[in-house]
Each structure stands twice: as C-alpha cells, then as structure tokens.
Amino acid sequence: MRSDIETGLSELFPVWNALDELDRRLLVEHAHALHFSAGAHVHGIGDECIGVLLVKTGSLRAYMLSPKSGKEITLFRVASPDTCVLSAACILRMITFDIFVDAVEDADVLAIDSEAYLRLMERSSEVEAYTYRQAAERFSDVMWIMHQIVFMSFDERLAVFLLDETARSGSQALHMTHDEIARHMGSAREVVSRMLKYFQQEGLVDLSRGCITLLDRQRLHAIAS
Numbered sequence: 036m037r038s039d040i041e042t043g044l045s046e047l048f049p050v051w052n053a054l055d056e057l058d059r060r061l062l063v064e065h066a067h068a069l070h071f072s073a074g075a076h077v078h079g080i081g082d083e084c085i086g087v088l089l090v091k092t093g094s095l096r097a098y099m100l101s102p103k104s105g106k107e108i109t110l111f112r113v114a115s116p117d118t119c120v121l122s123a124a125c126i127l128r129m130i131t132f133d134i135f136v137d138a139v140e141d142a143d144v145l146a147i148d149s150e151a152y153l154r155l156m157e158r159s160s161e162v163e164a165y166t167y168r169q170a171a172e173r174f175s176d177v178m179w180i181m182h183q184i185v186f187m188s189f190d191e192r193l194a195v196f197l198l199d200e201t202a203r204s205g206s207q208a209l210h211m212t213h214d215e216i217a218r219h220m221g222s223a224r225e226v227v228s229r230m231l232k233y234f235q236q237e238g239l240v241d242l243s244r245g246c247i248t249l250l251d252r253q254r255l256h257a258i259a260s
Contacts, residue, residue, distance in 0.1 A: 040066050043145050045153050047089040047116050053161040054194040065151030071095075071138035078136040084125035085136075086149040087166075090115045095141030097121060108184075108221030112139065112174035112203075114140070120169045122146045126153045189222070193230050197221060197240070201249055211237075215235075 041063045045051050051059070070186045071077055077095060078085045088095065094114035098107045113119040122136050126149050183192045196216065200209050215233065217224045231247065234240045239255055241248040249255065 037063055039176060040145065043068070043089070043091060047091060047118070047145060049118075050161045050165045052160075054155075054159060058159055058162075061151055062147060065148035066145050069144050069146050071142045071189045072140075073138055075138045075213060076135075077138055079133070081114065084149040085122050085146055087147040087152050087187070088113070088119040088136075089145040089147070090119070091143040091145065095119060095140045095142060095144075096137050096139045096219075098137070099132065100135055101221075106221050106223075107218045108180065108218040110180055111173055112132070118169055119164050121173050123147075123149045123152060125149050126156070134153075134193055149190045174244055185223070186240075189226065189257055190230055192231075193227070193234070194255045197247065197249060198252065198255055200260060205253075207249045209249070210245060210246055211247070 041059075044059075044062055044066060048062070051062075054062070071093075073093075077088075079100075090113055092115050094112055096109055097111050098109045098115065119136065121134050145243050152162075152166075156166055168244065183195060187195070193216075196219065197209060199255055200211070201207055213227045214224045216222075217227045220227070231242060232242065232254075235242050237254075239249070239251050240259075
C-alpha cells in the first residue's frame with residue numbers, strides 16, 4: 036500500500052523530485068488514498084482539516100456557501116492531475132473565509148496530512164514556493180468569479196459559464212440541470228431557466244431534459260465580452 040502511495044506522490048506532486056529522501060519519506064508516511072463518489076462532501080465548516088489533496092482521477096469543486104440563503108457559488112474546479120492546497124486552509128494564514136469542497140464526479144485523491152505538510156513547507160523552500168504559487172493561482176480564479184458577480188450582467192455571466200464548461204468538456208453539449216447551473220453561479224434556478232429560454236429563443240442554445248447544446252458560440256462570445 037505504501038508503495039502505491041509513493042508511486043502516486045511521484046506522479047502527482049510536482050516538486051517530488053526536488054525533495055530529499057527524508058522529506059519523501061515524511062510525505063509517504065502521512066499521505067493516504069481516499070475515494071469520493073460524485074456529489075460527495077469532501078471538506079467544509081466543522082470538518083477537520085483534510086489536508087492537501089492531489090487528484091488522481093475525477094474532479095472536485097470548491098465553493099462558498101451563504102449561511103443565510105443557502106446559495107452556493109463555485110470558485111474553481113480541481114481536476115486530475117491538479118492539486119488543491121486551499122483544502123488545507125488551516126496551514127495557510129491568508130485564507131480567512133470558509134471554503135467547501137465536493138466531488139463533481141467519482142474522484143480518487145491522495146490526501147497529505149496538514150501538519151506533516153506544514154513541516155515540509157518549513158523545511159523545503161521548493162514546497163513552500165509551490166504551495167503559495169498554487170494558492171495565488173486559485174485566488175486569481177476567485178477574483179475572476181468576483182469580477183463577474185460585481186461587473187457583469189447575468190446574461191454575460193451565463194454565456195461565460197456555458198462557454199467555459201463546454202470548452203472544459205470538449206463538447207457542445209452541457210449535461211447539467213438548471214438547478215446545478217444555479218448552484219455553480221450563486222443564483223436561483225428560475226433565473227437560470229428564464230435566461231436559458233431567452234437564449235433558446237435567440238437561437239443560441241437548444242434545450243432538452245438535462246442537456247444544453249450550444250448552437251452559436253460566436254454570438255455567445257459576443258455576449259460574454
């Protein structure tokens with residue numbers, strides 16, 4: 036089992052080759068394999084710090100949740116072979132807000148214990164630099180989401196969402212319900228449905244049960260910009 040962990044770390048942890056034998060052993064001894072089914076809760080308020088997550092297969096979604104309205108808004112996705120360091124918010128002092136993480140699809144991950152990872156950051160400048168670089172990239176994603184919320188109309192935001200999601204999947208068809216889209220965007224299902232119906236009337240998309248097919252990416256790009 037430990038040999039599988041070591042193999043996974045060598046494949047997924049980008050600074051593995053920069054570590055000495057002692058630090059590699061520390062990681063191997065404090066990492067463990069986890070499986071999450073699609074839709075499963077991974078991390079949130081009240082949970083113990085799950086640590087740094089290395090995604091082997093599948094993908095995770097990091098989001099914020101309003102305690103009053105219960106609305107969610109997706110901040111970023113983490114797909115194989117990426118790393119989620121913000122799940123270890125307990126070791127990153129600059130994170131002062133609560134982040135939730137769920138599995139978007141069935142996911143296998145390697146979780147590195149937060150205390151061990153913190154010790155590794157203190158001993159290795161390569162690991163420390165990598166960690167803060169990853170955090171900075173995720174904060175850039177968060178700032179883009181905040182920009183959309185503050186400065187863009189909902190039709191612009193929805194066009195961006197449809198274009199980004201289909202680009203990610205490599206398909207013109209997005210298999211997602213209106214309620215799922217609303218949760219990703221921090222909106223209400225009725226608002227999403229109304230705008231999608233308008234897009235359909237304009238010939239931009241085709242709607243069917245659980246599926247949205249993009250018909251005119253060029254015009255959607257014009258709306259998004």
